[in-house]
Amino acid sequence: MSSLFSTYNKWEVEVAKGQGSYLIDTEGKEYLDFVQGIAVNNFGHCHPTITKAVKDQLDLLWHSSNLFQIKQQEEVAKILTEHSVCDHVFFCNSGAEANEAAIKLARKATGKHKIISMKDSFHGRTFATMSATGQEKIHGGFGPLLSSFDYSPFNDTETLLKKVNDDVAAIMIEVVQGEGGVRVLEPSFAKALIELTKEKEILLIIDEVQTGIGRTGSFFAYEQFGLSPDIVTLAKGLGNGFPVGAMLGKAHLNDAFQAGSHGSTFGGNPLAMTAAKAVLEELLAQDFQEIKEKATKWKHVLREELMDHSFVNEVRGLGFLIGIACSGPVNEVITKIRRHGLLVLPAGLNVIRLLPPINVSEQDLNKAVQIIKQSMNESKKEISVS
The missing domain is CATH 3.40.640.10 (Type I PLP-dependent aspartate aminotransferase-like (Major domain))
Structure with missing residues (x-):
């Protein structure tokens, strides 16, 4: 039994170390981290x-x-x-x-x-x-x-x-x-x-x-x-x-x-x-225009890849504070996304919140989109089977 107050619903992940956009747990599994300490590590881990x-x-x-x-x-x-x-x-x-x-x-x-x-x-x-x-x-x-x-x-x-x-x-x-x-x-x-x-x-x-x-x-x-x-x-x-x-x-x-x-x-x-x-x-030392353009392009890709999904209502936000508003509770989808190696957050019951570091690579942004899309498609299949 934990000696901690139960003030947090903790995930099943224990983090061992982090570098840039990634975290590694105690079992050696690597996660692309789009939580970043809840919008804290704007320059990633251990800059x-x-x-x-x-x-x-x-x-x-x-x-x-x-x-x-x-x-x-x-x-x-x-x-x-x-x-x-x-x-x-x-x-x-x-x-x-x-x-x-x-x-x-x-x-x-x-x-x-x-x-x-x-x-x-x-x-x-x-x-x-x-x-x-x-x-x-x-x-x-x-x-x-x-x-x-x-x-x-x-x-x-x-x-x-x-x-x-x-x-x-x-x-x-x-x-x-x-x-x-x-x-x-x-x-x-x-x-x-x-x-x-x-x-x-x-x-x-x-x-x-x-x-x-x-x-x-x-x-x-x-x-x-x-x-x-x-x-x-x-x-x-x-x-x-x-x-x-x-x-x-x-x-x-x-x-x-x-x-x-x-x-x-x-x-x-x-x-x-x-x-x-x-x-x-x-x-x-950053080029803010470059950050804006990278974030705007990513939001456009998210919309292109996800808006056809019946579970997704809207992709919104500003810069690298992005929300995917969904038609129902997102906790199960977030868990699936995490098991595929991407860390994201809820923002209320029906919104998935994405908080990558502002120096994130386009490769990692695109990787995140594909993990989210895959996880949503798997959830859709599970619902249709049940």
């Missing part, structure tokens, strides 16, 4: 440059605390602010912590308490970020949530307008709802967000935990929609597997987060910042 940077830092200093000046924090913050619409950065350890900081900052800076987030969103599992998440399955069993959150349907301008009042501090949104079914922000809704937040002087918080650091074909996903958020949250890909999170904010919010207003013991320690700096330097 040599990032790995070397962390190894070198290990022999110098792991942790000192935020009572000291930490040069790497300034270096990473400079890169993030130079390539975003924000001016200041707070470092933490995860996406949930970044979103927690964003919620606190929005409320403190505005003096208002209400935050509107989207139905089917996902922002974390701390009490505040769970309350911000618009999914009942995340809320179940924990008693009354924080009452200061209201949920509006994603891409529904009319309903959002009705929910806005003088108590609203911020609107919190993902450009692509990853956990919520890989749903992409519609340009018309983005335009409405711009106009509404400006007119009503409401802060715009964009959760880029899953979409940031190149995953959608740009540094941040919000860039592709003409948005200028007041607050941006990051984690996952920022450390390529090393735990690190960040909240970015515009200059007008700086006075609300002065000494003693927020903190994190481990946030921004030298190891995490070394990993983040190496990731960002690698990211800036």
